[in-house]
Amino acid sequence: MAATIKNIRIFLFFLCLISQGNSFFSCLNSCSLTDLYVNTSKTGVTIQGKSEWLVTVTNNCQCSQSQGILNCPGYKTVEPVDPNILTYSGTDYCLINYGKPIYKQPITFKYAWDTTFSMSPNSSQITC
Numbered sequence: 469m470a471a472t473i474k475n476i477r478i479f480l481f482f483l484c485l486i487s488q489g490n491s492f493f494s495c496l497n498s499c500s501l502t503d504l505y506v507n508t509s510k511t512g513v514t515i516q517g518k519s520e521w522l523v524t525v526t527n528n529c530q531c532s533q534s535q536g537i538l539n540c541p542g543y544k545t546v547e548p549v550d551p552n553i554l555t556y557s558g559t560d561y562c563l564i565n566y567g568k569p570i571y572k573q574p575i576t577f578k579y580a581w582d583t584t585f586s587m588s589p590n591s592s593q594i595t596c
């Protein structure tokens with residue numbers, strides 16, 4: 469049983485290495501894009517008739533993740549968001565933290581619109 473688990477970990481390690489954009493150390497620490505966790509919750513505040521949403525981006529990885537890009541198709545807001553925290557590409561992507569590394573400390577921002585936009589990690593650079 470223990471041997472099987474070890475084999476799976478070795479397999480995952482090599483799978484990680486051959487995936488694009490992963491370094492030896494990020495694989496060793498088994499960090500991945502999915503360690504970026506996005507949580508959206510309603511603040512209860514209304515701005516210009518739109519609901520305000522609080523988004524928390526947490527990096528659950530031991531390593532920093534820079535160039536963090538979220539899929540955020542159709543993103544709109546009536547509440548200005550600091551571009552140092554979130555920049556919308558105008559198409560389907562949102563750059564987090566102006567591309568600067570995201571550490572354990574969560575990144576938060578608020579936007580206001582009728583509905584939430586589904587935001588999920590698209591890519592990042594993991595540095596250990």
Ligand SMILES: *[C@@H]1O[C@H](CO)[C@@H](O)[C@H](O)[C@H]1NC(C)=O
Nearest residue numbers: 505506507508509510522524
């Ligand atoms: C998302 O954030 C809200 C507000 O901080 C919190 O109540 C909720 O438990 C979080 N959800 C998850 C799945 O972490």
Ligand SMILES: *[C@@H]1O[C@H](CO)[C@@H](O)[C@H](O)[C@H]1NC(C)=O
Nearest residue numbers: 501538539560588589590591
């Ligand atoms: C990132 O965006 C590209 C282009 O839209 C898409 O093909 C790819 O599946 C996305 N990756 C993830 C992890 O969402």
